[in-house]
Amino acid sequence: MISLDAPVLIEIRDLCACVDDQPILNGVNLTIRAGEIHALMGRNGSGKSTLSKVLAGHPAYKVTEGSVLYRGEDLLPLEPDERSRIGLFLGFQYPVEIPGVSNLEFLRVSTNARRLEQGLEELDTFAFEDFVRERLGLVQMDPAFLDRSVNEGFSGGEKKRNEILQMALLEPLVAILDETDSGLDIDALRIVSGGVNQLANVDNATLLITHYQRLLDLIKPDYVHVMAAGRIVRSGDKALALELEQRGYEWVDRELDALEMT
Amino acid sequence: MTSQSHVGQLVSQPYKYGFVTEIETEKIPKGLDEDVVRLISEKKNEPQFLLDFRIRAYRHWLKLQAPDWAGLGYPPIDYQDIVYYAAPKQKEKKNSLDEVDPTLLETFDKLGIPLSEQKRLSNVAVDAVFDSVSIATTYKEKLAEHGVVFCSITDAVNEYPELVRRYLGTVVPSNDNYFAALNSAVFSDGSFVFIPRGVECPMELSSYFRINSGDIGQFERTLIVAEEGASVSYLEGCTAPMFDTNTLHAAVVELVALDDASIKYSTVQNWYAGDENGVGGIYNFVTKRGHCCGERSKISWSQVETGSAITWKYPSCILQGADSVGEFYSVALTNHRQQADTGTKMIHLGPRTRSTIVSKGISAGHSANSYRGLVQMGPKAVNAKNYSQCDSMLIGDQAGANTYPYIRSQQPDASIEHEASTCRISEDQLFYLQSRGIDFEAAISMIVSGFCRDVFSQLPMEFAAEADKLLALKLEGSVG
Numbered sequence: 001m002i003s004l005d006a007p008v009l010i011e012i013r014d015l016c017a018c019v020d021d022q023p024i025l026n027g028v029n030l031t032i033r034a035g036e037i038h039a040l041m042g043r044n045g046s047g048k049s050t051l052s053k054v055l056a057g058h059p060a061y062k063v064t065e066g067s068v069l070y071r072g073e074d075l076l077p078l079e080p081d082e083r084s085r086i087g088l089f090l091g092f093q094y095p096v097e098i099p100g101v102s103n104l105e106f107l108r109v110s111t112n113a114r115r116l117e118q119g120l121e122e123l124d125t126f127a128f129e130d131f132v133r134e135r136l137g138l139v140q141m142d143p144a145f146l147d148r149s150v151n152e153g154f155s156g157g158e159k160k161r162n163e164i165l166q167m168a169l170l171e172p173l174v175a176i177l178d179e180t181d182s183g184l185d186i187d188a189l190r191i192v193s194g195g196v197n198q199l200a201n202v203d204n205a206t207l208l209i210t211h212y213q214r215l216l217d218l219i220k221p222d223y224v225h226v227m228a229a230g231r232i233v234r235s236g237d238k239a240l241a242l243e244l245e246q247r248g249y250e251w252v253d254r255e256l257d258a259l260e261m262t
Numbered sequence: 263m264t265s266q267s268h269v270g271q272l273v274s275q276p277y278k279y280g281f282v283t284e285i286e287t288e289k290i291p292k293g294l295d296e297d298v299v300r301l302i303s304e305k306k307n308e309p310q311f312l313l314d315f316r317i318r319a320y321r322h323w324l325k326l327q328a329p330d331w332a333g334l335g336y337p338p339i340d341y342q343d344i345v346y347y348a349a350p351k352q353k354e355k356k357n358s359l360d361e362v363d364p365t366l367l368e369t370f371d372k373l374g375i376p377l378s379e380q381k382r383l384s385n386v387a388v389d390a391v392f393d394s395v396s397i398a399t400t401y402k403e404k405l406a407e408h409g410v411v412f413c414s415i416t417d418a419v420n421e422y423p424e425l426v427r428r429y430l431g432t433v434v435p436s437n438d439n440y441f442a443a444l445n446s447a448v449f450s451d452g453s454f455v456f457i458p459r460g461v462e463c464p465m466e467l468s469s470y471f472r473i474n475s476g477d478i479g480q481f482e483r484t485l486i487v488a489e490e491g492a493s494v495s496y497l498e499g500c501t502a503p504m505f506d507t508n509t510l511h512a513a514v515v516e517l518v519a520l521d522d523a524s525i526k527y528s529t530v531q532n533w534y535a536g537d538e539n540g541v542g543g544i545y546n547f548v549t550k551r552g553h554c555c556g557e558r559s560k561i562s563w564s565q566v567e568t569g570s571a572i573t574w575k576y577p578s579c580i581l582q583g584a585d586s587v588g589e590f591y592s593v594a595l596t597n598h599r600q601q602a603d604t605g606t607k608m609i610h611l612g613p614r615t616r617s618t619i620v621s622k623g624i625s626a627g628h629s630a631n632s633y634r635g636l637v638q639m640g641p642k643a644v645n646a647k648n649y650s651q652c653d654s655m656l657i658g659d660q661a662g663a664n665t666y667p668y669i670r671s672q673q674p675d676a677s678i679e680h681e682a683s684t685c686r687i688s689e690d691q692l693f694y695l696q697s698r699g700i701d702f703e704a705a706i707s708m709i710v711s712g713f714c715r716d717v718f719s720q721l722p723m724e725f726a727a728e729a730d731k732l733l734a735l736k737l738e739g740s741v742g
Contacts, residue, residue, distance in 0.1 A: 056697050059689065084699035096694040100712030106698070109708070113699035149712065166698060 042227035089172030319446030394450035418454035521556030533569030540599025543571025554586035596629030625661035
């Protein structure tokens with residue numbers, strides 16, 4: 001679904017960021033247009049998760065240089081909640097448990113915050129239950145999860161499905177999924193990727209952060225990027241992911257070293 | 263808007279109930295001596311036994327020292343600088359609500375407690391106490407059809423002197439402690455509830471305490487008696503205007519449950535807590551105790567404490583009847599410079615008695631919040647059981663939380679479990695909720711409300727939502 005005429009949703013230029021004064025991102029460049037699916041790969045510690053947190057506005061990460069435009073507007077001054085309401089979504093690698101807070105109520109408040117921003121009517125308890133039940137099917141989730149506390153006592157797979165359910169409710173324009181495939185068995189992986197595929201359309205975009213080719217067999221990326229040392233060092237199509245799978249990251253390291261030498 | 267300016271805007275939101283009602287008030291002069299005690303008794307046309315009770319208490323109080331073991335920091339109270347009786351001027355005897363001063367009805371309207379026939383809550387009977395006197399009690403007649411007595415303690419003394427005489431001071435003796443002795447000497451008004459044998463009270467009962475005058479002490483006295491097999495759910499609410507002086511509220515509440523009786527006592531406390539620098543606010547020094555004297559009786563305390571500059575309060579249960587049950591569910595929230603020292607005592611005397619304690623303390627700002635509790639197993643408390651859970655949540659890095667559990671057991675076959683935890687609202691939890699479009703303040707109150715859920719679920723339904731809102735309101739501006 002690549003079209004170079006499609007509007008740019010997110011444009012990252014020379015982005016540098018640090019946490020506790022430790023630089024993690026060292027000049028990231030990435031442009032994502034509507035209708036595209038991007039995969040971001042790379043070793044642990046290469047800066048993939050940091051990039052996702054910086055984009056979502058985590059307060060522990062400080063942007064030191066560069067810019068991020070979201071639909072042409074500066075994204076960086078916005079609070080995390082404002083970013084969510086205008087259509088940016090981060091699917092967490094480790095979704096957080098919030099004891100005592102009903103999942104259903106959390107989903108409703110969250111959905112209504114986004115709807116209000118879009119000029120849509122807020123959903124009352126009853127209307128929301130209908131809406132959420134319809135979306136539950138997408139991730140084959142048992143309605144019983146709605147009555148539990150947010151992520152509390154959920155298995156790894158259940159937490160990830162809950163993330164995709166949130167994505168289905170919020171209908172973001174840019175969804176960043178941080179290692180959504182980690183800790184999933186093959187059935188759960190199918191369900192989760194099925195959900196992501198069904199939600200992808202010409203108006204939105206997805207950035208998948210993953211280590212593994214197996215996710216990319218199920219969600220076909222238009223672009224694959226490899227991160228190392230806080231930068232995107234290679235970009236290509238899905239063939240790049242296959243090459244990585246075969247040759248490992250050392251190959252990237254060698255290329256990177258060669259690059260530094262010149 | 264950034265979260266910073268958002269917080270700033272919310273901080274300036276004033277305490278909603280801080281207004282003063284302009285009404286002509288009859289006050290006795292400041293100060294306390296035996297004549298003042300006699301004068302209060304006289305104003306209320308009390309029988310001799312009650313005057314004797316007051317005088318005994320007063321003479322005992324003179325011998326006592328104010329307790330300091332709670333480690334609460336406040337300057338010594340000048341008991342001669344307090345007005346011990348203040349009543350809005352109105353007709354002596356109000357036979358119906360029509361005769362109540364409309365200014366007073368308006369006041370309670372503004373507080374969200376409509377008393378007039380048309381507007382009042384349909385399933386809650388209310389006793390409204392303004393400064394030292396009860397001004398109205400709703401649904402008296404309907405309750406009377408079931409044999410339920412719900413009236414001010416002043417009316418009860420005149421109309422049911424034998425009942426009052428039989429139970430008053432049996433749970434909290436007048437020499438129990440400093441503030442209980444003071445209350446016994448000068449108590450003004452409060453509620454009296456009597457549920458006869460086998461009757462399930464047909465509606466929620468509620469008392470609403472309003473302090474209006476700045477220099478009075480409010481000495482509430484409440485007595486609830488449930489006879490064999492009777493049951494009742496009672497809710498207490500409180501507010502006060504904003505004054506920059508401290509006002510003393512020293513209450514005594516006594517509950518008596520006979521065989522198979524059950525009393526559920528809930529409090530939503532929203533006194534004025536003082537400003538962010540700790541100036542003004544209510545000193546809430548309260549003795550609340552229930553006596554499960556009957557077999558299989560049950561007393562359950564639930565409280566949501568948000569107000570008061572200082573709270574000193576330990577709603578307790580004496581579990582005397584075999585198989586009786588005591589419960590304590592508490593949320594205590596402190597912000598700014600507030601101090602709370604609260605908890606419970608579960609005194610297990612009878613065999614197979616059971617108690618549950620769930621306490622949630624939330625400390626924000628520069629506040630101090632302590633749980634202090636005693637679980638005692640007497641020699642006859644065979645197979646008695648207690649479970650305690652005390653959780654504290656800290657917001658920001660200037661607040662303090664302490665837990666002081668005292669356990670005494672003289673019974674080897676009793677079981678006592680105590681769990682305690684302390685947590686902070688984590689940055690990750692906040693970020694997670696924020697990244698789902700929920701703003702900073704809403705995210706905090708969502709997490710806090712989740713933390714308190716075990717307690718809120720114990721409140722009568724009408725008030726659970728109110729408690730939730732109250733907590734959110736009190737937390738506003740707690741995190742910068």
